[in-house]
Amino acid sequence: MTSTEVVRGEEWLRPKPAKDPVSTPYWEAAARGELLIQHCPSCGNRQWYPRAVCTACGESPEWEQASGRGTVHTFTIIRQNYAKPFRDLLPYVVAMIELEEGPMVMGNVTDIEADDVQIGMPVEVYMVEAEEGLGVPFWRPAKS
Amino acid sequence: MDSRKWRLFYFGPMDRTPVIVGVGLSEYPKAPDLDAVQHHSLAMQRALADCGIPKREIDGYICAGGSGGMMVDDAVTMSEYLRIDHRYVDSTMTGGSSFEFHVQHGAAAIRDGACDTILVTYGSDQLSRMGRMLGTGGFQRGGSRVAGPMQYEAPYGNSLVGAYAMAARRHMHEFGTTSEQLAEIAVGVREFATLNPKAIYRDPITVDDVVNSRMIADPLHKLDCCAITDGGGAFIMTTAERARDLAQPPVYVLGAAGAQTHWNISQMPDYTTTAGAKAGPEAFARAGLTPDDVDMIMFYDSFTITVLLLLESVGFCKRGEGGPFVAEGHLKRGGKLPLNTDGGGLSSCHPGMRGIFLIIEAVRQLRGQAGEVQVPDCNVALAAGSGGWLSAIGVAILGKEHP
Structure with missing residues (x-):
């Protein structure tokens, strides 16, 4: 599995995730260009966001690297947000x-005019480094 | 033990059917001189005065808190502040639907004998304290650290409106629902608001006004979104037995149920339906009624899409048919299923957690005290609250007749 692009060196003005024992591997993997989801060895359930338990059966899930490919299930175009820095991004x-693997993840779709985004559109992940060891997944239209 | 309890002790079981006997509103839409706790207090005074029950008789208290800001208004703090000598307390907090869950819990506690007379209160000074930025400015700002499940959403700058917009977009995609159909909901609720002297927005609007209003988060326009106001409310539940000699006729709790599918919007399992699909049928089963028996509905109208999804999931129309159902005009004044006769959260009063006003207006209708907006022959009303982001749905079916 190829690692995805990681954009480094940009000033991060957005809210930052507060890493915790469960989320730390997720954010650290993203900083390396890997999108992680969780897979339950007991029942096979796949889930996002990461948790200490499988939401289906309650067992302990394991990490799994996702392909980083998916489609837009639903979306909105934010046209009003007073909070910094988002008010400057409208x-x-x-x-x-x-995701191809099943679970749904939240993200921004970039590199496309907002009005051109459609449900069902194939997208692929890329990462932006918020700080060392903390990458955040973003999405752009799939190249192929 | 007071004399009434001795009487019960000697004369056997009484009619413990749960009823709502007192309701009270504080002040809305703007009350700059009241803080959240004062809203709770004023609403309690008015609910007690409404039914004539003395405060000392309250032996159960339910309070979700949640006013936010500097005020602490959780159940234990408010219980101390109001000095409620309770033997049953419940602090269930499911966001705006808390109060429909409170009816469910309160009814069970009264039936069970855990207590006899329950006070439920709510208060918020949101408009005076925060202004009107909540929907599009209340999420985390840059520079903050966000813990818990929100850490996976906060970097992306979603807004409160945006969360509901994602549900609306998906519903449009799957079922062909249109902005014009959603607008019909706002137009109908506004018509009721024109008849409520206290409503924050009182000018009539058209479908064109709604779809031409500023887009906040596609596909939701400004007029698809609820108001932001101050306000507070209280209601008092007791037994049908106790209600026999009170100032107001009792309103019976016929059936109540609640369910939850998720909390944060990224975890919504299906963006086109809600936990009302579980809570609605269960409340109807408990009441022994069907949607055809309902004379008016009080639905959480944080956004037009909230009403549409509740209509379908609670069971008033088939899945995907909410758009055409609304366009037929059933929810409007004079329709077969009038919606939010007080002007709703869309046009009258939405201080953050609107669910208590659904109960209070339903009671007013069932008592026949709704004046100009009175629904004729109103025997059964259904309140459906939505808390969080279409997350926790509480349904309470109330009636004029003893079940």
Whole structure:
């Protein structure tokens, strides 16, 4: 599995995730260009966001690297947000991405005019480094 | 033990059917001189005065808190502040639907004998304290650290409106629902608001006004979104037995149920339906009624899409048919299923957690005290609250007749 692009060196003005024991591997993997989801060895359930338990059966899930490919399940174009830095980014797209592996993840779809985003559109992940060891997944239209 | 309890002790079981006997509102839409706790207090005074029950008789208290800001208004703090000598307390907090869950819990506690008379209160000074930025400015700002499940959403700058917009977009995609159909909901609720002297927005609007209003988060326009106001409310539940000699006729709790599918919007399992699909049928089963028996509905109208999804999931129309159902005009004044006769959260009063006003207006209708907006022959009303981001749905079916 190839690692995805990681954009480094840009000033990060957005809210930062507060790493915790469960989320730390997720954010650290993203900083390396890997999108992680969780897979339950007991029942096979796959889930996002990461948790200490499988939401289906309650067992302990394991990490699994996702392909980083998915489609837009639903989205909105944010046209009003008074909070910094988002007020300077308007309009932008917040979407739920349905991963090839099944789970849905939230993210922004970039590198496309907001009005051109459509449900069902194939997208691929890229990472932006918020700080050392903390990468955040973003999405752009799939190249192929 | 007071004399009434001795009487019960000697004369056997009484009619413990749960009823709502007192309701009270504080002040809305703007009350700059009241803080959240004062809203709770004023609403309690008015609910007690409404039914004539003395405060000392309250032996159960339910409070979700949640006013936010500097004020602490959780159940234990408010219980101390109001000095409620309770033997039953419940602090269930499911966001705006808390109060429909409170009816469910309160009814069970009264039936069970855990207590006899329950006070439920709510208060918020949101408009006076925060202004109107909540929907599009209340999420985390840059520079903050976000813990817990929100850490996976906060970097992306979603707004409160955006969360509901994602559900609306998906519903449009799957079922062809249109912005014009959603707008019909706002137009109908606004018509009721024109008849409520206290409503924050009182000018009539058209479908064109809604779809031409500023886009906040596609596909939701400004007029698809609820108001932001101050406000507070209280209601008092007791037994049908106790209600026999009170100032107001009792309103019976016929059936109540609640369910939850998720909390944060990224975890919504299906963006086109809600936990009302579980809570609605269960409340109807408990009441022994069907949607056809309902004379008016009080639905959480944080956004037009909230009403549409509740209509379908609670069971008033088939899945995907909410758009055409609304366009037929059933929810409007004079329709077969009038919606939010007080002007709703969309046009009258939405201090953050609107669910208590659904109960209070339903009671007013069932008592026949709704004046100009009175629904004729109103025997059964259904309140459906939505808390979080279409997350926790509480349904309470209330009636004029003893079940």
